[in-house]
Amino acid sequence: MCGIAGLWVFGGADGMRLARQAGGMIDRLAHRGPDDRGVWQDDAAGIALANRRLAIIDLSPLGHQPMISADGRVTVAFNGEIYNYQDLRRQLTGEGVAFRGHSDTEVLVEAIARWGADRALAACNGMFGLAVWLADERRLLLVRDRLGEKPLYWSISNGVLYFASELKAIRAELGYHAVPDEAALADYFRHGFIPAPRTAFTGVHQLPPGTCLSVSAQGGVETRAYWSVTDAARRALAEPLIHDDDEILRLTRDLLTDAVRRRMVSDVPLGVFLSGGIDSALVAALMQGQSATAIRSFTIGFDQAEFDESAAAEATARALGTDHHTLRVGAADTRDLVPHLAGMYDEPFADASSIPTALLCHLARRQGRVTVALSGDGGDEAFAGYSRHVWADSVHRWRQRPRWVRQGLAALDATLPDSWIDGAAHLLKPGLRQPADKVGKFLGAVAAADEDQAYVAMLGMRADTILRPDLALAAAAPVALPEGGDPALRLQVRDLARYLPDGVLVKVDRASMAAGLEARAPLLDPRVVEWGLRLPPRQRVRDGRGKWLLRRLLADHVPAGVVVAPKTGFGAPLGTWLRGPLRDWAATLLDTAADDGLIQAPVATALWRDHLSGRHDHAGRLWTVLSYLSWKATVA
Structure with a gap:
């Protein structure tokens, strides 16, 4: 895991200038890679690549970046992990490639040199943001992984291309030219994040997941998607899984076990984030089943009971036999952290679970002394675990009613004080958290003009009323959807294409990297995601609950009743x-x-x-x- 940065001055540049600028950019990302620093440049071409390294695989100098292929034709600055690099190494060795070290970066750079970028990318199972300089072609490739686990930003200004793992490195180079983008900021109030490819600044772009950006020596830019959630969903609808429950459980268990195994490969200590929920518990169970010693697990605890999952996490840890650590979050922890979040995220970011996530990463790195932590991220999106997935059929049916009926209900909700709705709901179901907000989400989705606006309503921000009234809100392009599919599947595609990469994964990447920690998500293995999309509705949502398949798998590892915490979304x-x-x-x-x-x-x-x-x-x-x-x- 690393941070990368660089620039390309089209037409060439002084070597000292290139080294100074690239070095300055990467030093702003020192938190992403405290173990090593490297800058490479080609003065004649005017390009420089830089890297800050968090050493995970091959801790020796042979893992130093940027890395050049043995034939000198390919130079790579790489942020991420290639989880099947050992398979690819064996294949390349069989074709006559000789390796100097044993890092996944070397496998990647030699695969590109041997097979070409397209074939190498198609073969890689991993998370990454990378820059690839092809010397013979005088072409730079910027590439982001399929699901968007690792970030990559870029901008062209005054004949110079800038790129980096975080916005702060580019913004500092652009100076006063980095002007806030009002349309993107307006869309932030709809989603709680700024959807790619926009950023908070005009002229600065985020590379979407599954995308390769090709830049020529003349400054020409071409973008192509080498993988997309929409295409994966189309394939899933064309080839759905048709297995009985026992068979689907066996096949899924084998796939998840392999995904976890590949993410346990590390030359440094690793552990697991363990909440009281299904996804992280299953990942921890599969990890412990493949470890000869007790794995280290970590959770956060709060004094406020409805947000505290620590007791459930501790019960799961006891059942699995992990070496468990709990951090109790107090007022001082929160007060000290919150003023620094804006600098950590570089953009407005409205997910308050960034607070416990950042504290948990700090706990795992500093007190737990691990450099890698596995998480359960992706389980909700791939296997239909959000409440909106459970509501999907009901929302779809209500949206078939006359528009005046739907809008009337939404108007009634808008006129009633939230406190009235809360009070009425608590009479029916005491202890229900924020019922007025839940009612607002449902009725907002029912009344929405189209499917995209219905999805935004289900995200539940309800913050666009705070904006200036004349401000246009339709900034983000709608997510492309496949033809057909059940309502829950269509929401899953939207979540995987937007909410996951621009919300959840931004949160985890910035929080973990700020602590010098690598977070890995087995449930975001592309094979796992495509498998989840191929499941029939009944093997995703059953008996009014999502993630049926993951629940059943977890039941094989822990006694009934151990994982009982209600879903809080890692709330605070x-x-x-x-x-x-x-x-x-x-x-x-x-x-x-x-x-x-x-x-x-x-x-x-x-x-x-x-x-x-x-x-x-x-x-x-x-x-x-x-x-x-x-x-x-x-x-x-």
Whole structure:
């Protein structure tokens, strides 16, 4: 795992300038790779590649990057892991390739030199953002992995191409030319993140997952997708899995076991993030089943019971026999971390679970002394685990009703105070978390004008009302969907194409890299994702619950009743924190809203007062505003 950066001055440049600029860019990403630093340049071509290395495979100098192929034709700066590199190495060795070290980077660079970039990429099972310089062609390739686990940004300004693993390295080079993109920021208020290929800055782009960007010496840019979720879904619909429950359980167990095994290959200590939920417990179980010693597992605990999964995680750890560690998060931890999140993410980012994620990564790296941690990320998207997947059929049926009926229900919801809906719901089901928000999501999806807007409603941000009324909101292009498919599958495709790479994986990458930790997600093995999409509806959602298949698999590893924590989405007691340890920080930021040209300060202030009164928990919408204002303060 690493950070990469670089630049290409079309037409050539002074070598000292290239080395200085590339070095300055990569040094801003030192947190991503504390173990080694490398800069390579070709003065005549005007290109420089740079790398900061977190050494995982082959800790020797033979793993140093940027790395040049034995024939000198290919140079690579690589961020990520190739999980099937041992298979590829054996194949290349059989074709006569001689290796100097045993890193996956060397396998990658020699595969590109031997087979060409297209064949090499198709053969790689991994997560990566990489830059490939093809000397003979005088062409640069920028490539991102299939699901978007690793980031890659780029920009062309004044005849220079810049690229980096994080925006901060590019923004510093662009200086005052890095102007905030109002349309992208407006879309942030819809999604809680900025969808690729946009970023928070005009002229700076994020490479979408599964994409290769080819740049010529004349500055010509061509983009092509070498893999997409939409195409994977089309293949799934053309070739669905048709197996009885016992057979599908056996086949899936074998596939997941292999995906976990490949992600346990490491020359440094590794562990697992363990919540009280299904996905991480299953990953931990499959890890422990392939380890001769107790694996190290890590979780976060909160004082607020409805957010605390630590007891369930500890029960799972005891059942599996892991060496378990729990970090109790206090007010001081939160207060110290939150002001630094804007700098960590480089863009407004509204997922408050970034707080416990960052703290958990710090725990695993510093106290647990592991450099690699496996996670359960991807299970919800690949196997239909979100509540919206369970609602999908109901939303679809309601959307067939006359539009006036659907809009009338949504209008009624908008007129009723959230506190009334909360009170009525709690009479029917005490302890239900934020029922007004759940009702709003459902009715917003039912009333939406089209399927894309229905999906945005189900994400539940409900923050676009804070924006300036004249601001256009349809900034992000709709996700391409295959023809056909059940309603839950169509939501899964949207989640895999947008919510996962631009939300979940951004959160995990920045939080883990800030701690100098590599996070690996076996459930995001492309084979696993495509397998999940091929499952028939009944083997994804059954008896009113998602992830039926993963639940059944986990039952083989832990006693019944051990994993009992309700799904929280790795939530945090944000509402309580905003009334307590984060109150002064939030109030100070909200005071700056009056001078902002994007949001309506009176609306934000009204939400803040209502939240402080305790009438309704507006933490989600307030966090969206606060994350934006905190980010804006860093770019002012």
